[in-house]
Amino acid sequence: MASSIENNNEKLTLKSSDGEEFLVEKHVALQSTLLQNMLDSDCSSADVIPLPKIDARTLALVLGYCKKHADASSSKQGELNSFDSEFLKDMDMGALFNLVLAANFMEIKGLLDIAAQKIADTIKDKPHQEVREIFHVENDYTPEEEAAVREENRWAFEGFP
Amino acid sequence: MDFPDSYLNALKGTANLSGRRQPLSFPPPQSQVPDIPPILLKEILSRLPIRSLLRFQCVCKPWLKLISDPQFSILFQKGKIAIRGGKGLLYDLHLDSESDRVSMVRLHYPRRKKEIGGTEEV
8 A cells, every 4th residue: 555655656767869857757657658558567667768759848848748637637628728729839840740759659649639730720721832841841743743633623722822 | 844953943043842853942940840750640631621631732742642542531530521422432512602502522533523513401
C-alpha cells in the first residue's frame, strides 16, 4: 500500500534531443502511451528516458499540455477545450509540425488531434502554391499536367489563383 | 509543350511558385518546418474540407496520389459533406448559390462534375 502511494509521487526524467532534462511527475507522463508502456514494462524511474527526436522547446510544450490534461478532472472538458485553443493560438507552423511529430512519437492522441486540426484549419483556405511553400514540397507537375488536374476540379478553384 | 526551368525561373523571379524540379527559395519560416512522414501528412489532410483537398491535388503528384487513393477516404472524419455512391466511389456535394443547383463531384479519379439538378434533397 505504502509503495503504491509512493509510486504516485514518483518523477521521471526525460531528455530532449538537444540534451535538456525535464523532471516530470508520473501522472503527467502517463498522458503519453509511449511512456506509459515504458513504465508498465518496469522501466526504472531512476533512468533518464531519452527522446532523441524531440527538441527542448517542443518537449516543454508537450509537457505543458500533458500537465494540464492530467491535472484537470474529466468534468472540466470545457475548460480543457479553451486551454487547447489558447495553447495553439499563436503557434507558428514549424512549432505545430514539431508538435505533431512529438505527439505521434510519444503517442498522445489528443495532442496529435488538435495540432493536426490546427494545421488543417490554417491551410484550408490557402492557395495550393502557398501550401507547397509551407510543406516545402517540390512541384513535380508540368504546367500542362497541373492545368489538367485543375480543370477537373475547376469549381474548387473559384476565387483562387 | 514543356517550358525549360530557366525560362520559368526568369519569369517568376525569386518567388518561383511554379518552378519545377528546382530547389525553391522562399523566406524562411519562423521556425524550421520539419519533414512530415506520409502517415502524418494523412493525419493532417484527412482533416481538410473536400474543396481544399481537391485544390491541393495540384500541390504535387504524390499529394494527388494520396488524396485520390480510395483508402484515404476512410480517414475522413464524421460530419464531412460527402456521400458514398455505388462501387465505393466517394462524391462531394457542391451547392452553387447562383444557380441554386446541387452538383455532385466524384472525388476519386476520374474527377468529373455531374449536375444532378434542381433543389434535390440529399
